[in-house]
Amino acid sequence: MNEHADHLIIHAHLFTMQGEGVGYVADGAVAVAGSRIVAVGPTPELIVRFQATEILDATDCAVLPGLIDAHMHTPWAIARGVAQDVAHWMQKALAPYARYVSPEAALAGTKLNVLEALKAGTTTMVDYTRPVPGWAEFFVQVGVRGRLTPTINALPPGGMAGWRIGDLYPFDEAEGQRAIDEAMAFARAWHGAADGRITVMLGPQAPDMLPREQLLQVKRLAERGGLMIHMHVAQGDREIDQMLKRYGERTPAFLQKLGYLDSQLLAVHLTEATDEEAAMIARSGAGMALCSGSIGIIDGIVPPSYIFRQAGGYVALGSDQAAGNNCNNIFNEMKLTALFNKIKYRNPTIMPAWDVLRMATIEAAHAIGLGDQIGSLEVGKEADLIVVDLTALNLSPVLDTPVRNIVPNLVYAASGHEVRDVMVAGRFLMRNGRLLTADEAAVRVEAQAQAAAVARRVAADPVHREMALMQAMAAGQL
Amino acid sequence: MNEHADHLIIHAHLFTMQGEGVGYVADGAVAVAGSRIVAVGPTPELIVRFQATEILDATDCAVLPGLIDAHMHTPWAIARGVAQDVAHWMQKALAPYARYVSPEAALAGTKLNVLEALKAGTTTMVDYTRPVPGWAEFFVQVGVRGRLTPTINALPPGGMAGWRIGDLYPFDEAEGQRAIDEAMAFARAWHGAADGRITVMLGPQAPDMLPREQLLQVKRLAERGGLMIHMHVAQGDREIDQMLKRYGERTPAFLQKLGYLDSQLLAVHLTEATDEEAAMIARSGAGMALCSGSIGIIDGIVPPSYIFRQAGGYVALGSDQAAGNNCNNIFNEMKLTALFNKIKYRNPTIMPAWDVLRMATIEAAHAIGLGDQIGSLEVGKEADLIVVDLTALNLSPVLDTPVRNIVPNLVYAASGHEVRDVMVAGRFLMRNGRLLTADEAAVRVEAQAQAAAVARRVAADPVHREMALMQAMAAGQL
Numbered sequence: 001m002n003e004h005a006d007h008l009i010i011h012a013h014l015f016t017m018q019g020e021g022v023g024y025v026a027d028g029a030v031a032v033a034g035s036r037i038v039a040v041g042p043t044p045e046l047i048v049r050f051q052a053t054e055i056l057d058a059t060d061c062a063v064l065p066g067l068i069d070a071h072m073h074t075p076w077a078i079a080r081g082v083a084q085d086v087a088h089w090m091q092k093a094l095a096p097y098a099r100y101v102s103p104e105a106a107l108a109g110t111k112l113n114v115l116e117a118l119k120a121g122t123t124t125m126v127d128y129t130r131p132v133p134g135w136a137e138f139f140v141q142v143g144v145r146g147r148l149t150p151t152i153n154a155l156p157p158g159g160m161a162g163w164r165i166g167d168l169y170p171f172d173e174a175e176g177q178r179a180i181d182e183a184m185a186f187a188r189a190w191h192g193a194a195d196g197r198i199t200v201m202l203g204p205q206a207p208d209m210l211p212r213e214q215l216l217q218v219k220r221l222a223e224r225g226g227l228m229i230h231m232h233v234a235q236g237d238r239e240i241d242q243m244l245k246r247y248g249e250r251t252p253a254f255l256q257k258l259g260y261l262d263s264q265l266l267a268v269h270l271t272e273a274t275d276e277e278a279a280m281i282a283r284s285g286a287g288m289a290l291c292s293g294s295i296g297i298i299d300g301i302v303p304p305s306y307i308f309r310q311a312g313g314y315v316a317l318g319s320d321q322a323a324g325n326n327c328n329n330i331f332n333e334m335k336l337t338a339l340f341n342k343i344k345y346r347n348p349t350i351m352p353a354w355d356v357l358r359m360a361t362i363e364a365a366h367a368i369g370l371g372d373q374i375g376s377l378e379v380g381k382e383a384d385l386i387v388v389d390l391t392a393l394n395l396s397p398v399l400d401t402p403v404r405n406i407v408p409n410l411v412y413a414a415s416g417h418e419v420r421d422v423m424v425a426g427r428f429l430m431r432n433g434r435l436l437t438a439d440e441a442a443v444r445v446e447a448q449a450q451a452a453a454v455a456r457r458v459a460a461d462p463v464h465r466e467m468a469l470m471q472a473m474a475a476g477q478l
Numbered sequence: 479m480n481e482h483a484d485h486l487i488i489h490a491h492l493f494t495m496q497g498e499g500v501g502y503v504a505d506g507a508v509a510v511a512g513s514r515i516v517a518v519g520p521t522p523e524l525i526v527r528f529q530a531t532e533i534l535d536a537t538d539c540a541v542l543p544g545l546i547d548a549h550m551h552t553p554w555a556i557a558r559g560v561a562q563d564v565a566h567w568m569q570k571a572l573a574p575y576a577r578y579v580s581p582e583a584a585l586a587g588t589k590l591n592v593l594e595a596l597k598a599g600t601t602t603m604v605d606y607t608r609p610v611p612g613w614a615e616f617f618v619q620v621g622v623r624g625r626l627t628p629t630i631n632a633l634p635p636g637g638m639a640g641w642r643i644g645d646l647y648p649f650d651e652a653e654g655q656r657a658i659d660e661a662m663a664f665a666r667a668w669h670g671a672a673d674g675r676i677t678v679m680l681g682p683q684a685p686d687m688l689p690r691e692q693l694l695q696v697k698r699l700a701e702r703g704g705l706m707i708h709m710h711v712a713q714g715d716r717e718i719d720q721m722l723k724r725y726g727e728r729t730p731a732f733l734q735k736l737g738y739l740d741s742q743l744l745a746v747h748l749t750e751a752t753d754e755e756a757a758m759i760a761r762s763g764a765g766m767a768l769c770s771g772s773i774g775i776i777d778g779i780v781p782p783s784y785i786f787r788q789a790g791g792y793v794a795l796g797s798d799q800a801a802g803n804n805c806n807n808i809f810n811e812m813k814l815t816a817l818f819n820k821i822k823y824r825n826p827t828i829m830p831a832w833d834v835l836r837m838a839t840i841e842a843a844h845a846i847g848l849g850d851q852i853g854s855l856e857v858g859k860e861a862d863l864i865v866v867d868l869t870a871l872n873l874s875p876v877l878d879t880p881v882r883n884i885v886p887n888l889v890y891a892a893s894g895h896e897v898r899d900v901m902v903a904g905r906f907l908m909r910n911g912r913l914l915t916a917d918e919a920a921v922r923v924e925a926q927a928q929a930a931a932v933a934r935r936v937a938a939d940p941v942h943r944e945m946a947l948m949q950a951m952a953a954g955q956l
Contacts, residue, residue, distance in 0.1 A: 022956065079673060086827060116872050140910065299826060327891035349661060394807065399557075403951060409559040
């Protein structure tokens with residue numbers, strides 16, 4: 001009983017994610033001091049080694065690294081469920097809402113989304129959005145790990161009036177510069193804040209949404225500032241069309257020549273990337289954020305993450321946006337990723353449970369550039385972990401031999417509501433399903449009020465009559 | 479205040495599923511007397527019309543018909559999560575468990591599975607299994623609606639020792655007859671029991687698993703007894719291979735000539751049916767049970783349900799078996815069905831939320847032959863309904879205009895844990911998430927004990943070393 005720990009979590013089915021598999025430890029324990037893990041091992045060993053301020057009994061629970069959501073647009077929770085089951089979801093479903101989302105509504109959406117994700121075991125959130133007052137502050141208040149990315153594009157701030165599908169985007173370079181400057185100011189203010197829990201990435205929205213020179217400027221700023229780049233890449237046929245018209249090249253080749261493909265890049269989606277392009281990007285050292293749910297709903301496409309991994313790249317999972325996903329839940333993304341890829345390749349052995357669990361934890365950590373800090377439970381890493389109640393009926397029974405069934409059930413049967421406790425940086429943010437650092441009911445009520453106000457503004461604008469879902473409304477299908 | 483109701487549910491976002499859409503009623507109410515619905519309409523109307531013994535306030539909740547699971551194998555919850563991510567899941571993963579599942583273990587699995595499904599809003603369970611003592615009794619006790627189907631096949635009861643993949647199955651006609659007689663005795667004992675909540679279907683396991691004469695015998699018995707037939711059809715390339723070798727025909731053509739294709743048939747899976755075969759079966763009036771999750775996991779295949787519906791057939795959703803699905807949850811099946819089909823056709827407008835909600839309710843009711851009794855909330859039908867809490871963060875906010883977002887969120891964002899109350903035949907089986915007619919903890923503990931005993935027996939048999947997942951165990955992936 002020589003060593004001190006603030007927390008000792010004992011008697012867990014422990015999945016450390018160390019090594020090449022899931023790093024299972026039977027009757028496992030984790031000792032935490034300050035924000036970090038100081039020991040991982042069998043309970044009988046740790047319990048004699050540590051004097052702990054608090055002991056948490058995780059009997060009948062799985063303990064694993066906190067889940068990582070590598071691509072979110074948290075404000076869009078404010079319009080959850082208004083944009084799916086349609087073609088051209090952006091123009092025909094989401095756009096009429098976008099113009100009416102006030103900064104207050106955006107922040108209310110962020111709060112709702114952060115708490116939703118946290119309750120489902122997500123401890124690191126890579127969030128891409130236009131900054132509004134209070135955004136980073138809420139991450140600090142709640143205590144989750146945030147990797148925040150302010151939007152950078154050079155599209156006309158007043159909207160794309162007069163632009164028609166197929167035309168080149170009209171660039172507004174002043175707007176692009178304003179966004180770059182704003183992002184850099186945000187990075188100076190927040191990168192490394194809250195003892196390093198808050199970090200900033202630079203986010204050129206997509207290679208077709210700002211001029212080449214500004215893309216290069218962002219790359220230089222990222223290198224100088226030691227910041228990663230978080231960018232949508234090959235996210236739709238629309239983008240490929242823009243790139244071909246403007247540069248005569250598809251996105252991956254363009255980015256390669258531009259010097260964008262390296263381990264500093266988190267490439268989001270790759271929806272339209274060919275297998276060869278995906279492999280090329282993977283070999284560059286860039287990471288991939290795979291948003292199975294949203295791309296399935298929006299495009300009906302399974303991006304080439306299997307090929308990306310085969311080529312040695314790291315793939316992280318992302319929940320994207322609630323307007324058309326419609327939840328932000330990494331348990332959901334694990335399941336969909338495994339199943340979609342089995343279907344894509346008509347092969348049930350593709351993307352087994354352990355692979356997608358790694359894509360939600362240690363592999364995600366590498367993809368987003370935090371592989372030395374989070375993603376596994378090992379000594380010296382940040383104490384980001386979740387406790388999952390295996391006595392939930394849908395996770396029962398727990399079998400250990402000859403086949404241990406916990407990981408398959410976490411991936412294929414869990415929904416996230418089985419998460420009992422959540423710790424980030426050594427601090428409990430949820431215990432027994434109850435949030436400790438935010439007022440869940442107040443956040444929900446505020447989001448409801450803001451969302452209703454946005455919806456009223458949309459309903460008052462005649463443009464809403466062109467939305468694809470208005471037909472479904474008229475037909476009594478909603 | 480003239481009319482009496484036992485229950486009046488008020489202030490709901492009511493989805494009656496009447497008509498061609500979802501039958502939404504704002505501020506809706508349902509009046510229930512005895513086992514039946516006596517009124518459906520706006521709350522202000524019903525509240526003055528009825529004097530109710532009990533009033534349930536469903537403010538901020540969706541109320542919809544209880545969900546229907548058209549194909550389950552409930553005992554397999556005892557081996558949840560031991561058979562996925564492998565090729566030849568039956569032989570290489572499940573079979574070693576099958577031989578060690580005792581009747582007590584099977585019943586414990588059934589209990590676990592029924593409660594899991596009930597908590598997730600499933601009120602009608604079409605269960606296919608070898609009868610064990612206590613099976614039907616548990617359905618009666620808990621109060622769910624059961625459509626029970628005893629297994630009928632003519633395979634050697636002692637196992638298929640000596641049989642090799644590719645050989646014709648050796649039929650044991652005496653075993654087939656025994657199974658038919660047992661099923662008929664079960665039907666006489668239980669069909670129509672518990673005020674009609676329990677009904678029986680006849681279940682020839684698959685067209686390749688009993689001789690043609692016994693298939694015909696079952697069909698005659700079904701017609702004479704007014705029973706439906708619940709059969710796996712075209713469930714794998716193995717079956718097609720057997721049919722070609724034995725009869726020189728693929729399953730659908732064989733069944734057509736045999737006189738099996740009519741509205742008396744619930745055809746399960748159709749995994750290997752071509753689009754033409756699926757359309758032919760649909761036009762016969764037969765229903766289809768689509769098990770998106772299990773077939774995705776086991777085969778990496780999306781069965782032709784879209785074509786089946788296009789041809790006018792009714793499709794119901796089924797959760798199949800927990801050994802490789804791994805949950806029995808119709809919210810899960812709705813989501814997977816919508817997404818898998820969008821991906822299959824690379825078209826986000828395929829299988830919209832409202833379609834799959836119909837496949838889980840009114841369309842399922844038609845497919846399983848109970849369309850006049852359940853599946854929608856309308857006067858005269860059985861009062862099977864669920865109350866879903868829309869204040870769950872993942873279902874918030876609730877928007878009504880210009881696009882109502884509730885149905886998309888129920889399909890794409892709900893996981894089933896948001897189900898607050900469940901009523902079957904006018905009786906509440908769950909209130910505020912708490913089961914009223916079964917001891918959840920006791921069922922879980924018993925299932926855990928029985929499952930561990932089964933697993934120990936499997937581990938003691940050297941045959942387990944041939945299971946595909948043993949490699950994953952050795953590699954530290956489980």
